[in-house]
Amino acid sequence: MGAGDKALRPPVRMCVRCEVTTETPVVVAVVHQNSGPGFVVYACQACAAHYPPQPEVLTVVSPSRRAEGER
Ligand SMILES: [Zn+2]
Secondary structure (H helix, E strand, O other), X not given: OOOOOOOOOOOOEEOOOOOOEEOOOEEEEEEOOOOOOXXXXXXXXXXXXXXXXXXXXXXXXXXXXXXXXXX
């Protein structure tokens, strides 16, 4: 409808989970590579809820860890 709001459109990203482009991407992971710059993994708002928050520095693994997830 509006003809002058094109410049303000946020960049769309493809959700890594459902592979649907979203205008409200959420960063769920940042991949660092040895050579060249890393890249950011985006997910849509709905899928982002399924991702755990990004670990700060170290992730402490509980000794009583059960097979509740993937390896
Ligand atoms: Zn998604």
